[in-house]
Structure formats: structure tokens, C-alpha cells
Amino acid sequence: xxxxxxxxxxxxxxxxxxxxxxxxxxxxxxxxxxxxxxxxxxxxxxxxxxxxxxxxxxxxxxxxxxxxxxxxxxxxxxxxxxxxxxxxxxxxxxxxxxxxxxxxxxxxxxxxxxxxxxxxxxxxxxxxxxxxxxxxxxxxxxxxxxxxxxxxxxxxxxxxxxxxxxxxxxxxxxxxxxxxxxxxxxxxxxxxxxxxxxxxxxxxxxxxxxxxxxxxxxxxxxxxxxxxxxxxxxxxxxxxxxxxxxxxxxxxxxxxxxxxxxxxxxxxxxxxxxxxxxxxxxxxxxxxxxxxxxxxxxxxxxxxxxxxxxxxxxxxxxxxxxxxxxxxxxxxxxxxxxxxxxxxxxxxxxxxxxxxxxxxxxxxxxxxxxxxxxxxxxxxxxxxxxxxxxxxxxxxxxxxxxxxx
Amino acid sequence: xxxxxxxxxxxxxxxxxxxxxxxxxxxxxxxxxxxxxxxxxxxxxxxxxxxxxxxxxxxxxxxxxxxxxxxxxxxxxxxxxxxxxxxxxxxxxxxxxxxxxxxxxxxxxxxxxxxxxxxxxxxxxxxxxxxxxxxxxxxxxxxxxxxxxxxxxxxxxxxxxxxxxxxxxxxxxxxxxxxxxxxxxxxxxxxxxxxxxxxxxxxxxxxxxxxxxxxxxxxxxxxxxxxxxxxxxxxxxxxxxxxxxxxxxxxxxxxxxxxxxxxxxxxxxxxxxxxxxxxxxxxxxxxxxxxxxxxxxxxxxxxxxxxxxxxxxxxxxxxxxxxxxxxxxxxxxxxxxxxxxxxxxxxxxxxxxxxxxxxxxxxxxxxxxxxx
Numbered sequence: 128x129x130x131x132x133x134x135x136x137x138x139x140x141x142x143x144x145x146x147x148x149x150x151x152x153x154x155x156x157x158x159x160x161x162x163x164x165x166x167x168x169x170x171x172x173x174x175x176x177x178x179x180x181x182x183x184x185x186x187x188x189x190x191x192x193x194x195x196x197x198x199x200x201x202x203x204x205x206x207x208x209x210x211x212x213x214x215x216x217x218x219x220x221x222x223x224x225x226x227x228x229x230x231x232x233x234x235x236x237x238x239x240x241x242x243x244x245x246x247x248x249x250x251x252x253x254x255x256x257x258x259x260x261x262x263x264x265x266x267x268x269x270x271x272x273x274x275x276x277x278x279x280x281x282x283x284x285x286x287x288x289x290x291x292x293x294x295x296x297x298x299x300x301x302x303x304x305x306x307x308x309x310x311x312x313x314x315x316x317x318x319x320x321x322x323x324x325x326x327x328x329x330x331x332x333x334x335x336x337x338x339x340x341x342x343x344x345x346x347x348x349x350x351x352x353x354x355x356x357x358x359x360x361x362x363x364x365x366x367x368x369x370x371x372x373x374x375x376x377x378x379x380x381x382x383x384x385x386x387x388x389x390x391x392x393x394x395x396x397x398x399x400x401x402x403x404x405x406x407x408x409x410x411x412x413x414x415x416x417x418x419x420x421x422x423x424x425x426x427x428x429x430x431x432x433x434x435x436x437x438x439x440x441x442x443x444x445x446x447x448x449x450x451x452x453x454x455x456x457x458x459x460x461x462x463x464x465x466x467x468x469x470x471x472x473x474x475x476x477x478x479x480x481x482x483x484x485x486x487x488x489x490x491x492x493x494x495x496x497x498x499x500x501x502x503x504x505x506x507x508x509x510x511x512x513x514x515x516x517x518x519x520x521x522x523x524x525x526x527x528x529x530x531x532x
Numbered sequence: 533x534x535x536x537x538x539x540x541x542x543x544x545x546x547x548x549x550x551x552x553x554x555x556x557x558x559x560x561x562x563x564x565x566x567x568x569x570x571x572x573x574x575x576x577x578x579x580x581x582x583x584x585x586x587x588x589x590x591x592x593x594x595x596x597x598x599x600x601x602x603x604x605x606x607x608x609x610x611x612x613x614x615x616x617x618x619x620x621x622x623x624x625x626x627x628x629x630x631x632x633x634x635x636x637x638x639x640x641x642x643x644x645x646x647x648x649x650x651x652x653x654x655x656x657x658x659x660x661x662x663x664x665x666x667x668x669x670x671x672x673x674x675x676x677x678x679x680x681x682x683x684x685x686x687x688x689x690x691x692x693x694x695x696x697x698x699x700x701x702x703x704x705x706x707x708x709x710x711x712x713x714x715x716x717x718x719x720x721x722x723x724x725x726x727x728x729x730x731x732x733x734x735x736x737x738x739x740x741x742x743x744x745x746x747x748x749x750x751x752x753x754x755x756x757x758x759x760x761x762x763x764x765x766x767x768x769x770x771x772x773x774x775x776x777x778x779x780x781x782x783x784x785x786x787x788x789x790x791x792x793x794x795x796x797x798x799x800x801x802x803x804x805x806x807x808x809x810x811x812x813x814x815x816x817x818x819x820x821x822x823x824x825x826x827x828x829x830x831x832x833x834x835x836x837x838x839x840x841x842x843x844x845x846x847x848x849x850x851x852x853x854x855x856x857x858x859x860x861x862x863x864x865x866x867x868x869x870x871x872x873x874x875x876x877x878x879x880x881x882x883x884x885x886x887x888x889x890x891x892x893x894x895x896x897x898x899x900x901x902x903x904x
Contacts, residue, residue, distance in 0.1 A: 136684025141733060141879040178604055179578050181611025182619050192684050219581045228588035235591045373644060392846055
């Protein structure tokens with residue numbers, strides 16, 4: 128039988144002894160070097176598991192060790208050592224096993240982030256006491272007031288109570304919506320916007336109120352925010368973000384020198400994904416609610432166009448790519464709303480006055496009395512034509528409501 | 533030997549070296565100083581197989597296998613790092629590591645959950661960990677040193693909990709009181725503590741630098757960051773003024789993003805150079821039994837490795853992490869050598885005691901900076 132060259136350390140000093148190692152009589156390891164000899168029965172020895180090309184170590188009972196290059200003979204000498212690690216080592220050397228591992232890892236990651244994290248967060252959100260959510264909302268509002276430049280509203284009381292009444296009508300009959308409240312804020316820095324804070328508070332900016340030309344657009348926006356409220360989106364989003372950060376941080380802990388970017392970028396993209404999902408849910412909720420309350424869902428499309436026009440006016444070069452936006456493509460959202468509007472028109476022909484394209488003069492012969500209204504309608508239509516031209520392939524983050532943090 | 537944060541080099545500081553000298557070399561007159569280089573022979577594609585299979589097994593076993601995965605990873609990096617032709621060995625067993633991980637995960641989950649219910653509870657737990665940190669740090673260093681071996685001898689970390697509490701907890705008071713200005717000095721004191729309590733056999737590690745020597749790299753880094761942010765801020769203000777000069781609209785969003793990206797990039801650059809400078813400072817002032825280390829890390833090269841690694845990891849959805857780790861380990865080893873007059877053959881053992889893995893793992897998860 129062949130012998131292997133090895134380095135022997137006695138465990139008492141760092142001295143190297145070059146030795147030859149071979150199996151003697153099937154049960155003894157024989158070490159021979161210049162002026163050195165030692166025999167050890169195999170059962171007194173243990174061997175380090177095979178790993179890539181690194182040196183193997185045979186440990187002797189008295190702390191001495193043999194260091195030798197990896198060789199198939201070693202595993203013949205110690206056939207029963209470390210069955211688990213032997214198996215893992217085979218997997219690591221097997222191309223199919225490696226391919227399967229890649230698949231397992233990628234699928235698990237996808238499962239975790241698209242299903243596991245949302246599921247966990249939603250279970251926790253369900254368990255969370257209402258007071259916690261409410262307190263969280265108060266905290267967020269206080270921070271917005273302090274740091275985001277939200278100021279007391281400049282709308283007059285009459286206008287405010289009008290809108291409050293519309294809000295009350297919208298939420299009437301929604302389960303658990305009794306405590307939802309609407310707040311007005313003047314926010315020059317943020318512009319036309321509405322926010323759903325955790326715990327039932329909806330904030331609408333003066334800028335949004337004065338931007339729209341018909342209160343039914345505000346209804347559409349508020350219905351969307353109520354959708355966020357009814358489904359606790361703000362809280363769920365907060366929980367999801369926390370989970371993503373925790374998981375990413377644990378994973379990055381193993382990556383060592385990989386920098387924070389490695390964690391930050393995917394986290395950012397994932398959060399965008401989650402919030403797009405919530406936006407779609409809130410949209411669907413808003414379209415349903417509007418139809419139930421006898422207002423055409425097409426008003427939602429109308430509100431979107433108004434906001435879109437505003438944004439594109441503000442930001443001529445508004446070319447934020449769709450996948451970075453926290454909202455689904457504005458165009459898709461408008462189409463959804465238009466479709467719901469058509470369905471509404473068919474199901475409720477008697478409510479034709481509630482449609483945005485209602486023409487009082489042509490359909491009801493109210494030309495003279497309604498002159499003022501008609502003008503407004505025309506203006507809106509002008510806007511519509513303008514924007515569709517401008518916005519051909521521009522996705523705007525319609526500021527309906529970035530999720531508050 | 534690579535698992536640690538940006539600033540750290542192998543915790544189990546490599547020890548003395550000799551070439552694979554044959555049997556009993558002649559004990560003779562003063563020998564010339566010989567430079568023994570560290571070499572790292574790991575390969576990205578090889579480590580990838582180990583990494584991905586171990587990750588998959590960890591997932592499939594719901595985390596249980598992670599202890600075995602850790603041992604295999606450490607063994608791969610230790611075993612591929614050679615000094616004077618002899619590889620290092622990582623000797624820890626998976627089971628104690630598994631136990632440590634279970635406790636660490638339990639603590640961490642408690643921390644996260646506590647945050648959902650009561651901030652006070654969470655703060656309490658954080659405080660507890662902070663108070664335990666110096667103790668955990670020492671335990672972690674003891675564990676790692678105990679299971680790091682070269683030429684058949686293990687390293688040791690001699691515990692001194694009192695000193696650990698002073699340097700890792702008490703010194704934070706003057707640090708806060710000085711608004712962070714004492715940070716380099718505190719950092720120096722901490723590194724000194726870690727280096728000087730390591731042993732290899734009978735050989736004692738010594739730290740020759742004065743903690744004050746940590747000031748120049750940090751002062752340069754701080755000044756550059758400050759200048760960079762100040763300049764960037766001026767440019768931002770100027771740019772916004774220019775753009776919105778003609779109209780009343782708020783400035784476009786991209787300009788803010790560009791600002792953030794530029795600041796972050798500047799931070800990244802400074803960090804790479806700082807990491808190189810600090811690692812060089814520490815190694816070049818570390819002595820073990822009269823043998824000196826020599827570290828020649830270059831900030832520019834390190835920056836290139838960090839930034840290209842980051843891009844590779846991002847575009848590959850993480851699959852290139854093993855290549856990134858191997859590249860970094862190779863560069864670090866390339867830049868490190870040990871100057872010695874002897875052949876390392878006459879270092880004797882001094883037995884240390886076995887140390888449980890729990891402290892090491894709790895440390896790792898809470899990511900306390902324990903880099904040498």
C-alpha cells in the first residue's frame with residue numbers, strides 16, 4: 128500500500144516533523160520520519176472531514192496532529208468518520224446538487240419576500256392592539272407637522288365642514304370606520320396630496336382641495352385613502368419594512384465586507400413592490416366604494432388625470448422609471464377606473480348625472496341654468512386632452528398618497 | 533479568516549511563521565530577518581459550491597445546518613490561508629455553535645418582538661445587551677482564539693473582564709462628553725486591548741502603537757467627508773437656485789437623489805481608505821514574540837474591491853457573494869507578511885481552556901465590532 132507524506136506536530140511545540148504515513152496491518156497507522164517513529168491504532172485517531180482542497184488533519188489522542196494533503200486513501204482509512212460532512216462534501220462536488228441548491232436558494236428568497244414577509248407582517252398586524260396603531264398614527268402626524276412643513280389649513284370652516292360631510296357619507300356603513308377622521312393641512316412643500324396614517328387618520332392638503340374642479344374627485348381620493356385605512360396598509364407596510372430590514376441585516380452579517388448598499392438597494396425595491404400592491408388594493412376599494420355610493424368610479428380617473436397634469440406641469444422632465452415608482456403605472460390606474468366607470472354607467476343608467484362626462488345641456492336641456500357648470504366641464508376636458516399628449520410614456524408618481532412612514 | 537466587518541482583519545491574528553523547514557534545524561547565530569508572506573489559495577468557483585450548498589441545506593433544515601455551514605466556511609478560509617507554507621486550522625465543532633445560535637436568535641427575536649409591543653421593553657433589552665457586550669466580546673475572542681490553530685498549537689485570548697468593561701463601556705462616557713472627538717483614541721485603546729491579550733503558545737502579542745496614532749487617519753477621513761458634504765451642499769443649493777430661478781416650481785427630484793448618491797459615494801471612498809489605513813496601522817504595530825507584521829493594504833485597491841464587489845453582488849442577486857469574499861481574503865493575505873528571524877520551530881504550548889460558543893455567537897448576531 129502507498130504511503131502519504133505528512134507533517135507531524137506533537138501538540139507541545141510548533142516543531143515540524145516530516146513523516147511518511149501508511150496503514151500497517153489494516154488497523155494501525157505507522158508514522159516514520161528521520162529519527163522519528165510512532166504507531167497508533169486507528170481507533171485512537173480522528174480525521175477532519177474533507178473540504179475542497181484544504182489539508183486534512185489526523186488528530187492523535189494525546190493532542191498531536193498530522194497535517195497532510197487531501198488524498199483518497201485517507202477516507203479509506205477512516206470510512207466511518209463524519210458521515211454527515213462526507214455527504215455534504217459529495218453534494219458540493221456534484222454539479223446537479225449545486226444547481227439544485229441555487230434553485231432552492233432563489234426560490235426560498237422569492238417565497239420569503241413575496242409571501243413569507245407579507246404573511247408574517249399581516250398576522251402581527253391583526254394581533255396588534257388598536258391603541259398601538261392609533262398611537263403610531265399620532266406619532267407620525269406629529270412628525271409630519273414638525274418636519275414635513277404641514278401647517279394648519281387655510282380652508283374656511285364652511286368648505287371644511289362640506290368636505291367632512293362628504294367624508295362621513297363615504298365611510299358610512301364601513302365596518303370599523305366610525306373613528307376614521309379627516310384632517311386638513313396646508314402643505315406648500317408637499318403639494319396636492321392625501322395621506323393615510325396608521326389608526327384611521329386621513330390627511331388631505333389644501334393644495335389638493337383647491338386643485339380639483341369637482342368635489343367628486345375628492346370623493347375618489349378619500350375613498351382611496353379609506354381603502355388604505357380599512358386594510359391597515361400603513362401599519363402593514365411598516366411591519367413589512369421592518370422585517371425586510373431585519374432579514375437583510377442578518378443576511379448581510381454573513382456577507383461581511385459587502386457594504387450597506389447591498390442591503391439598501393433590494394430593500395428599497397422590495398418596499399416599492401409592497402407599496403404598489405397596497406396602492407392597487409386601495410384603488411380597487413375606492414372604485415367599489417364610489418359605485419356603491421352612487422358616484423361613477425370614472426371620477427377616480429378624473430382625479431388621477433388632474434393630479435397627473437399637475438405633476439407633469441411641475442416636472443417637465445418627470446421621467447422616474449415605472450419600477451421605482453411607488454404607484455402602479457398611472458395610465459393603468461386610469462384605465463381601470465374608466466372601465467369601472469363604464470360598468471357603472473351600464474348598471475346604473477339612472478345615475479347618468481354622476482358621470483364626469485355628463486353634459487347637462489345635451490342630456491337634460493339645462494343649457495342656460497347650467498352655463499357655469501358647463502364651462503367647468505369644458506375646462507376639465509381640455510386638461511384631459513393636454514395630459515394624454517404629455518403623458519404618453521411618462522409615469523408620474525401621482526401624489527395621491529405616498530405611504531407615510 | 534475573513535468573516536468580520538470592513539475594518540477588521542482576522543480575529544485570530546495570525547501567528548508566527550516559518551517555512552516548512554525540515555527537521556531539527558541547527559540552532560545558531562543571529563539569523564537574518566526573513567519575510568514570510570501570507571498566501572490565500574481559495575478560489576471563487578470552489579467556494580461558491582460550498583457556499584450555495586450550505587445555504588440551501590441551512591434553508592431546508594430551517595437554520596439548523598447553519599452551524600455546520602459556519603464551520604465549513606471558516607475551515608475553508610483558514611485552511612486556504614497559509615503562513616510559511618503551513619495552513620491555519622479552524623477547530624470549533626458545530627454543536628456548541630448551534631447552541632449559541634439558538635440563544636442568539638432567541639434574544640434577537642425577543643428584541644424585535646419587544647419593539648412591537650413596548651419601546652421601553654426593547655430599550656431594556658438593548659441596554660442589557662450593551663451591558664453584557666464587553667463580557668460577550670471577551671468570550672467571543674476566547675472562543676475564536678481557542679479554536680484557531682497553526683502548526684499544531686492553538687491561539688489563546690487571556691480574559692480580562694475588568695479591562696474589557698473599561699475599554700468597551702466606561703470609555704464611552706468621555707467619548708460622549710467630547711462629542712466623539714475621542715473616538716480615534718478610544719478605538720486605539722480597544723484595539724490595543726484585543727491585540728495584547730492574544731497568545732500563541734508561549735508567545736505574547738504586543739501592540740506597539742500609541743492610541744494617539746489613530747488620530748491622523750480619522751482626522752483626514754473626517755475632514756474629507758466634511759469638505760465633501762459641505763461642497764456637495766453648496767453645489768446642491770446653487771443648482772436648485774439656478775433651476776428654479778425662472779419659475780416657481782420646486783426643483784426636480786433627481787437633483788436631491790444625485791446629492792444623496794454623491795454623498796454616499798464619497799462616504800464609501802473615505803471608508804475604504806480609512807479601513808486600509810487602520811488595518812495597516814494595527815498590523816504594522818503588532819508584534820508577537822519579537823516578530824513583526826507588515827501590512828501593505830492600499831486604499832485605492834480596497835476601494836476597487838469593495839465597489840466592484842458591491843456591483844457584482846447586486847447584479848447577481850447575491851450569487852457572486854462567494855467570489856467577493858474570496859477576492860477580499862486574497863487581497864488581504866497578499867498584503868500581509870510576518871518578519872521573523874527564527875524558523876518557528878521552538879514555540880511551546882501553554883494550555884488554554886475550552887470556551888463555549890454561546891458568547892461568540894451572541895456577539896456575531898448583534899454585530900458588535902470586535903474586529904482586530
